[in-house]
Amino acid sequence: MTIRKTARWQRSIDDRILEHLRDDSVSTAKQMAIRDNIHATEAQVQDRCRVLADADLVAFLTEDQDFVELTTEGEQYLDGEIDVELYPYPRHPKAME
Template identity: 85%
Template sequence: MTIRKTARWQQCIDDRILEHLRDDSWSTASQMAKKNGIHATEAQIQDRCRVLADADLVAFLTEDQDLVELTTEGEQYLEGEVDVELYPHPRHPRLME
């Protein structure tokens, strides 16, 4: 069993988003909101994706931040190889707009 090194800023939904992106190479907040196991609205998922992108765990594939994919760092986090607490604290999603 892999033990992930989570950060204080992370929320439970973050792992669900990252796990979904590991299984599907890319996705949208709208698609993820419809998935079982991700209990959040499209807006909540979009906000968390912005935070995860600021932490380099996901990357947006489009300028309008619609499509999102898992980064190498995100994969390493899921494998327990990266301690995201050691990364700079990401900005609040409202400050990124």
């Protein structure tokens, strides 16, 4: 079992988003919001994706932030190889609009 080193700013939805992206490689907030294990609205998923992108765990593939993919750092986090608490604290999603 992999033990992930989570940060204080992270929420449980973050892991669900990252796990989904590991399985599906590219997705949208709308696609993730309808997944059984996400339990969030499209807007909530989009906000968390912005935070995860600011922490370099995911990357947006388009300027309008429709499509998102897992980064190398996101994969390493899921594998328990990095401690995201040591990374700079991400900005609040509303500050990134």
